[in-house]
Amino acid sequence: MRKDGNASPGLDAQWHAALGQLTGGLSPAALATAYMDWWLHLIGSPEKQAELMKRALDRPDADDQTDPRFADPAWRAYPFNVMAQGFLAAQDWWDAATTDVHGVDPKHANIVNFAARQWLDMLSPANYAATNPQVRDRTREERGMNLLRGARYWIEDFNRLLARKPRTSHRYAVGTDLAPTPGDVVMRNKLVELIRYRPTTAKVHPEPILIVPAWIMKFYILDLTAQRSLVAYLRDQGFEVFILSWKNPDASDAELSIQDYIDLGVRAAVQHIKQSGHRKLHAAGYCLGGTLLSIASAAMARDGDDCLASVSLLAAQVDFSEPGELGLFINESQVAFLEDIMATRGYLKADQMAGAFQLLRSNDLIWSRVVRHYLLGERTPDNPLLAWNADATRMPARMHTEYLRQLFLKNDLAKGRFKVDGKAVALSDIRPDIYCVATEQDHVSPWTSVYRLALLTDTDVTFVLTNGGHNGGILSEPGHKGRHFRCGHKSEGDGHVTAPAWFDRHAPQDGSWWPHWAEWLKRHSSAKVKIAAPDVTLDAAPGRYVLG
Template sequence: MPEDTPSPSAQFATLLNAQGEAMREFWSQFDTIFDTKSAPQPVQNWNEMSEWADNARHIHAMWLEFIAEKTDNTGIFTSSLDPAQFMLISQGWAKAAPFDAEATQRFAEDSLKLWQSVLGLNATDDAEDSAAELPRKDRRFNDPAWHTHPAYALLHQTYLMLSDYFVSTAEHVEGVDAEKKEQLAFATKALADAMSPDNFLLTNPVVLQRTIESKGENLVRGMRHLIDDLKRGQLTHTDSSAFRLGENIAATPGKVVFETAMYQLIQYTPTTDTVLDVPLVIFPPWINRFYILDLTPKKSFIKWALDQGISVFVVSWKSADASMKDVVWDDYIRSQIEAIDHVRQRLEVPAVHTIGYCVAGTTLAATLAVLARRGEADKVKSATFFTAQVDFEKAGELKSFIDDSQLEMIGQLSPDGYLDGRYLAATFNLLRGRDLIWNYVVNNYLLGEGYPAFDLLHWNGDVTNLPARWHNEYLRDLYRDNKMVVPDALEADGTPIDLTRIETPVYIQAGREDHIAPAESVWRMTRHVKGDAVFLLAGSGHIAGVVNPPAANKYQYWTGNSAAPTLEKFIEGAEEHPGSWWPHWLGWLQEHDATQVPAKGKRIPGKTKKDPVIEDAPGRYVKTR
């Protein structure tokens, strides 16, 4: 350290002195800034006090009843999904960061600016002008209540300043490897989100005002929501009673034409007189329910594909139970090959088009490699990948969950041979904690608001269990060790996997804002396959970037040089197109075979007695919990 540079302790002392001076000035103006005479009075008369007391008793009674229900005969409290168990995953994240002199200096300067800004709030009566003067903005604090009273302005601005400081320190920590640094940064962001003042009753002016106005009725409703969520072991995002499988969601007509212990195969009823000769087999991820591609009719990719004259089959995976404790990746690859063969035989066609979404796309790539090694690549006419990764070097924030200690902890959560899907849902929610966790804590538990009827959020909460052995191997071999891009480093069903053998035409779709399968990671598939590859970058993320029907007129997509050396180079020369990318994909599909055939015979599932089917779509497996 240069001789003229103050020591860390001297810098810290300077920081404290500066903040102390600002605080003394602040408190000297307390009576002016904090106008206690204008503060709302929660209780005006005895009738109101009685209402407050009734609500308090109601909250207390609900909680005691819940505790009694969840206490076993030994007096031990049990929960259907203990939140403390999930927190095992995050052990080892909390680490002390080395002192950063430059960051500390910035912190001192920002502290002074913050105090000066808040002290100046009483110079204007215009809330918008006051908000505009504050140095930091965040949509969590958009309500005027956070700006019009200096106490709350100081509170949320201090929080944002501290969050920036600690996150920046974590991102620039020295002396640890890159993966540990990413884990530390992720954990710091998650902790900062959790500690936001809007998440707590006494530090959220909007919640306080609602509580006063409703005399605590919002907290009664919030307690009811909280207890319901604790019982089901999962945060509720939407009104689940508003959706019924097979009626107003996953309602596209079809039949289950084949099933195994792993999956059901659904064939949908055509909506056109003629169809493409080559049918389409869709493999959705087994970490979610298949009907993400068959939400309400206006959003359904499956219905849209039918209306374009495509014979559509979809695999509905079974949610894992103890009987699937020995299931591994090989079983999913065998299942994909089996489904492809069944469709070929059923419709008497030599090949099928395929789609693999997310993890099922990763597996589809392995399936193509296995078929190529076996000399059976011609069974698949084309392969489309929705937000699917094969090269996990740049796999994003999910890599924060895959070091050895965390893999061991995940194993502890699977004593019966399968991982409860609620843990996985909690993990994905944590990746977008502000939007998918804390936003709902405030709205559901503190404000006591009702749940919206939102099909996408309903699907998001409809979790599936995973075979524990397969899940652990997937995280270890692919996410951690990135073996899939190493020729013959992995095998399935006795056949080595080498992606460079894939010559099947592929269509690779990525989401520009995807936080689960980052666009850079998805792009890397173009480096490994040898066949004709088309890369398309869609607006939005992992779900909305895929489920974007043309009628919605939303978002955009980019096309360009799929042979560009990097994603950045692709973007530099890419052309932007408004709206949905689905028609672009359809044109690509038809380029490979536009032959039409009449929609008759087994193209219409279960139409005759000679074509026995198992049951109506969406089938039993999607309803299994």
């Protein structure tokens, strides 16, 4: 028996958990099924085989200058130019071989294509000292000291891997450099702390802002530094700001469910804010926090609770029918495999989710770092985002299973089947106006998937598309160079516009989307009033849970 009183996982679960240690949590059965589907259809397609044979013989030159791995002028010289061209030709051939094979399940084809790209990315000549001219030149200049430093870095990182301690920043500390905005913990339960930030203006809008971050990350991504704090920016615009800080769950939290995250998280925070004297509030959710907020908002609308003045969703999906490449990791076989892994410890480890996200951008997040650290002998400088990224969280077994099965596999929320308090909720019930933000290069919540919110709701929706990725696009503070965004509005009753058509119709505007959002919030707020008496303080921000 386990300590929590539940029966110990069976032999199958224990075997799958052990196997998962070798595969990074990926299901071998899922990969094998996809491969067999592709291979059997390929060997039964002589026309496709002939096309691939012709492509292999023709070997057209690829544009290696568009690939950042080969952008350095040193790759133009022989023999490195031949290596780069050969690699890119092989990459193009495998891309053609794993796409447009008649009869293959599209998801299986995408998995095989993704797996082929992972192998090719690993075999790139840019990743090896003998075949990378930049490494060759650096080694000559430093007489091999770069390789010695790289070997020392590799040993350090390998020892951290064995000890299960990721590389962390020694320069940035939570509560001083990170999450620096002054505030107070005003509520705490077994799952969340609610932090209230101290106003800096003489008057504030009577409707405060409640921010719901994702439970798979520490909240301070939205209060990263004094210069890159969305929390501080909203506070300085005359809003009282609250944010949830989720507890980092352990084995004792294995049975926490999405219902618990709604009750102990969103609902508990809303209730506390209302009891503090606020009749209305703005609610904003980031990433999976936005998904959770959309569920809670639909439940509130169903039950006649009209306390929300507006709802803002930042890089958050509510329809998981087109989740992008992250969906390659989510199918019945994969979910069953993860369930067995979680059954042995009660939660999903943070590094398993982080590994999946890294594979989505393996060149940027894995192999370029291998070259920089171990071959060029350069450490990535400490920076706030690196420090936050290493400060990952775990997921309770039951909640994560519900998320994967009900939201990803069954898409119950978009189809009006997801239940809160035992009764289904519908996104079309949400009545407050919605401000929805997506990012152009988002590998976690693709913008075309986020955009489907406009199709599923029957209220006014302001949709904003900003450049950048899942984190960088949201952390788009005013003054950040190279930022732009597109903005459009859909009124209740307007006809639907497809994502490509929407993109073509809305020209980019220079600058950050933050001021645009702040003005939108002000239009949905009442006139400013004197600041209310301070709440009961349990601890100073950033609180206790963020340190767990």
